[in-house]
Amino acid sequence: MSTDYQQARVALGARLRELRFTCPGGRLTGRQLAQRLGWPGSKVSKLENGRQTATPEDLRAWADATDQPDVYPELAGRLAGFESHIRSWRRALANGFKPLHESLTAEIDRTSDIWIWEESVIPGLLQTSEYARHVIGRYAELLGVTSDIETAVRSRVRRQEWLYRPGRKVHVLMWEAALRSLISPPSVLAAQLDRLEGVLGMDTVELGVIPFTASVKIVPANGFWVLDDRLVVAEDWHAELWLDDADNVALYAKVWRTLNESAVYGAAAHNVINAARRALNQG
Structure with missing residues (x-):
């Protein structure tokens, strides 16, 4: 995988972690977020650390689960930006x-x-x-x-x-x-x-x-x-x-x-x- 692509994926993961930390109802642990989403805890970790590429559906679910649905367009834009290079x-x-x-x-x-x-x-x-x-x-x-x-x-x-x-x-x-x-x-x-x-x-x-x-x-x-x-x-x-x-x-x-x-x-x-x-x- 290209360095630029991986760097962009890590940056997106960092943004997802930030949303988890700044949840309006209080900071969520990775396990708590995974429970809200119905995901295995390992998926939250992989996304936040840039070891897995999120889908648009993942990003929308993440924004909703952290009570910040308005941020979805930004997340989708980040994903489109680096996936336009590696499809x-x-x-x-x-x-x-x-x-x-x-x-x-x-x-x-x-x-x-x-x-x-x-x-x-x-x-x-x-x-x-x-x-x-x-x-x-x-x-x-x-x-x-x-x-x-x-x-x-x-x-x-x-x-x-x-x-x-x-x-x-x-x-x-x-x-x-x-x-x-x-x-x-x-x-x-x-x-x-x-x-x-x-x-x-x-x-x-x-x-x-x-x-x-x-x-x-x-x-x-x-x-x-x-x-x-x-x-x-x-x-x-x-x-x-x-x-x-x-x-x-x-x-x-x-x-x-x-x-x-x-x-x-x-x-x-x-x-x-x-x-x-x-x-x-x-x-």
Whole structure:
């Protein structure tokens, strides 16, 4: 977990402890507050010490139980402030894929240039609908979200309209593993690779591939997107990170440029894609 995120969580915990101490009816012990809330005492302790992230419902209950309901908007604002940077998949997908996709689409719509690095999957802006269905389905199975998959697929495909707008440019960088990972059946991956070859000539797409045989200066891991040098969106197993501070944006841009030194473009990229395509036919 990032230091900034943890510091914000500790600060929220300190504010919760302050509310418990300043309860209008008299200071409450942690055990007394837990009894009012119907929680185990350990939850009160974890929230106050920044070892657990509160939900909006937790914060509202805390404000009410300490007889200070008017403070809830402040608490909710604190939570929104640091969760806007690290979005737990569990929380983000509580209402299905649609809100999650809509928030990213809104950011992409106001972006002119995107730099993408993916180490093991074709980027969403270049995915076929069938490939997207398998990728989203795999994540849905892992996270226990079984509904709304078709809505997510349609949203991802519609997002690709961005590629056909004037003044837009996506700089895509992939490791060769992304061309070969069988996250979908071979026939679906074959169609996806055909799609990649089709976008190689587009004015709005710059596509580079790092072959397995290339020498690399850093480990080719941790996929991310950089939007207009103002926002980084990166994914981990537990959460999606939105980073908008200048230092982190600059760091991810440097990572992209460093990886790009090992990439091939044009005819050489076409050859790497073709090799992956032929390997499917031989399988």
